[in-house]
Amino acid sequence: xxxxxxVDKRYPNGLLAxxxxxxxxxEGEILAxxxxxxxxxxxxxxxxSGLDTPTAGTVALDGTxxxxxxxxxxxxxxxxxxxxxxxxxxxxxxxxxxxxxxxQKARVSxxxxxxxxxxxxxxxxxxxxxxxxxxxxxxxxLVGRPKVLLLDEPFSALDALTRGDLQDHxxxxxxxxxxxxxxxxxDIEEALVLADRIVVMQPNPxxxxxxxxxxxxxxxxxxxxxxxxxxxxxxxxxxxxxRPPTGDESFPAVAI
Amino acid sequence: xxxxxxxAASTLEAALPSRRPNLKWLLGFILPVGLALAWEVxxxxxxxxxxxxxxxxxxxxxxxxxxxxxxxxxxxxxTLQRVALGFGFGVAAGTVLGAVSGYWTLARRLIxxxxxxxxxxxxxxxxxxxxxxxxxxxxxxxxxIAVGVFFPIYLSLSGAILGVDRKLVEVGRIFRxxxxxxxxxxxxxxxxxAYVISLRSGLGLGWMFVVAAEFMGAEExxxxxxVDGQQTGRPAVILASITAFAILGKITDxxxxxxxxxxxxxxxxxxxxx
Ligand SMILES: Nc1ncnc2c1ncn2[C@@H]1O[C@H](COP(=O)(O)OP(=O)(O)O)[C@@H](O)[C@H]1O
Ligand SMILES: [Mg+2]
Numbered sequence: 001x002x003x004x005x006x007v008d009k010r011y012p013n014g015l016l017a018x019x020x021x022x023x024x025x026x027e028g029e030i031l032a033x034x035x036x037x038x039x040x041x042x043x044x045x046x047x048x049s050g051l052d053t054p055t056a057g058t059v060a061l062d063g064t065x066x067x068x069x070x071x072x073x074x075x076x077x078x079x080x081x082x083x084x085x086x087x088x089x090x091x092x093x094x095x096x097x098x099x100x101x102x103x104q105k106a107r108v109s110x111x112x113x114x115x116x117x118x119x120x121x122x123x124x125x126x127x128x129x130x131x132x133x134x135x136x137x138x139x140x141x142l143v144g145r146p147k148v149l150l151l152d153e154p155f156s157a158l159d160a161l162t163r164g165d166l167q168d169h170x171x172x173x174x175x176x177x178x179x180x181x182x183x184x185x186x187d188i189e190e191a192l193v194l195a196d197r198i199v200v201m202q203p204n205p206x207x208x209x210x211x212x213x214x215x216x217x218x219x220x221x222x223x224x225x226x227x228x229x230x231x232x233x234x235x236x237x238x239x240x241x242x243r244p245p246t247g248d249e250s251f252p253a254v255a256i
Numbered sequence: 257x258x259x260x261x262x263x264a265a266s267t268l269e270a271a272l273p274s275r276r277p278n279l280k281w282l283l284g285f286i287l288p289v290g291l292a293l294a295w296e297v298x299x300x301x302x303x304x305x306x307x308x309x310x311x312x313x314x315x316x317x318x319x320x321x322x323x324x325x326x327x328x329x330x331x332x333x334x335t336l337q338r339v340a341l342g343f344g345f346g347v348a349a350g351t352v353l354g355a356v357s358g359y360w361t362l363a364r365r366l367i368x369x370x371x372x373x374x375x376x377x378x379x380x381x382x383x384x385x386x387x388x389x390x391x392x393x394x395x396x397x398x399x400x401i402a403v404g405v406f407f408p409i410y411l412s413l414s415g416a417i418l419g420v421d422r423k424l425v426e427v428g429r430i431f432r433x434x435x436x437x438x439x440x441x442x443x444x445x446x447x448x449x450a451y452v453i454s455l456r457s458g459l460g461l462g463w464m465f466v467v468a469a470e471f472m473g474a475e476e477x478x479x480x481x482x483v484d485g486q487q488t489g490r491p492a493v494i495l496a497s498i499t500a501f502a503i504l505g506k507i508t509d510x511x512x513x514x515x516x517x518x519x520x521x522x523x524x525x526x527x528x529x530x
Contacts, residue, residue, distance in 0.1 A: 035382070049430060051426060051429060051430065069429055069430050069431070069432050069433075070432075071432065074430075075430050077423070077427075079423065081423050081424060081426075081427050082522070083441075083445070084425060084524060085445040085446070085522040086445075086522075087449070088495070094427070094431055094441075095431055097431070099435075119385055124522055124524075125522035125524075126522075193406075
């Protein structure tokens with residue numbers, strides 16, 4: 001459904017952020033991309049979302065090349081990026097501003113209700129906590145019912161408790177109309193809880209190191225023995241991906 | 257979830273204004289009124305001579321006298337009209353050029369260097385030219401005021417547009433905003449706080465320049481009253497005119513500030529402790 005073939009991205013300053021990247025994402029799949037910082041994860045999402053264009057290769061959605069932002073592709077940034085001068089319902093309505101007023105209103109309340117913030121209509125962004133603001137950002141990305149939802153480390157700025165909550169929440173949202181999701185994270189546990197398939201990237205230049213499809217049953221238990229095994233395996237991969245192989249390291253350190 | 261809600265509710269309640277009438281603004285009167293009273297008393301007790309610096313009561317009587325004959329209203333009206341026209345043209349030009357040069361790089365490269373150079377000329381220096389070009393009547397006065405108002409607005413609007421957070425602009429791009437939507441829904445509101453401040457400083461400059469404009473020859477206006485008071489040796493008239501300027505300047509600034517405050521309630525800005 002979403003095809004990324006032979007993509008290179010070189011920034012104007014000469015830095016090669018991605019090189020020869022190939023990736024296919026199936027409809028309704030949840031794909032996690034993990035990797036240390038600087039290995040091109042955000043760059044990749046910017047290319048898929050159409051905010052930026054690849055230097056070589058193509059990104060195609062259902063066979064048509066992505067040349068700019070498209071209504072079928074939604075993006076949630078690392079920060080909520082709400083407009084401080086709009087109330088939260090007006091912020092959510094950003095995504096469906098072309099619809100008739102009445103329908104906008106219904107869709108906005110529906111999608112705020114789905115992220116558990118129905119009672120916050122009319123509030124200002126400054127009145128929200130970090131987790132609530134990020135939920136509004138999720139509602140804004142989902143209100144237009146995109147086929148593909150891109151998430152760039154959406155929960156990394158939140159505390160562990162809120163993060164766990166929002167991860168479960170994201171799965172509920174996904175179950176509702178099953179968009180294809182690509183989730184960038186540097187948190188292995190987050191990837192294992194959410195994703196069907198996990199791609200580990202490595203830097204200089206950014207490319208895929210390994211790809212795994214953990215056969216874990218859902219809902220996933222963060223303390224399950226098999227889950228933990230996968231977690232340690234991937235931590236090892238991530239560690240190798242971010243460090244040149246020097247000397248012996250008996251215990252894989254988290255390299256983030 | 258419920259704990260989150262109750263938490264939010266209690267902060268909201270705490271933020272509600274108290275019921276007691278708010279008299280804190282009266283604090284601002286203590287200093288000027290105190291000084292005026294002290295001067296009044298000093299002159300009344302013959303500690304000081306009130307000839308060159310007339311007492312507040314004499315200034316007030318002079319103002320009242322001018323008001324009774326209708327002179328004051330005529331002067332105020334003439335000055336207000338000049339400021340309003342000059343401010344209007346200055347704001348219009350500053351807004352259009354500031355927005356264009358902030359949003360459109362080619363336009364900025366074309367107009368900004370020239371305007372930056374012109375900006376360094378003290379506007380009063382234009383007076384002889386303006387009189388030559390536009391005569392000594394209303395046109396040259398209004399243009400002088402407009403030039404004074406123009407620069408702060410042009411500079412801060414173009415600067416503010418260039419300073420808008422790229423991250424918010426990207427949200428607009430993701431939702432495929434047209435140029436017009438980008439301007440009206442993101443750039444305009446994002447620059448509004450800076451724009452309002454520039455309007456207020458532009459208005460202040462407008463009041464400053466109207467005096468200069470009326471110095472260069474006018475038949476009426478508060479600036480004319482000022483010159484007249486000087487030439488006829490009546491300091492009370494000068495002070496009456498200055499008082500009228502102060503009151504009008506304060507009122508117009510307050511009007512501007514309170515109208516714009518309605519559009520800026522969303523701001524999450526620093527509020528100093530009481
Ligand atoms: N706009 C840019 N211009 C130049 N270099 C950039 C730009 N954005 C990112 N980079 C560089 O590209 C590399 C990948 O960045 P990024 O995609 O943000 O990584 P990640 O999201 O995985 O942390 C980094 O080395 C970063 O410094
Ligand atoms: Mg990133």
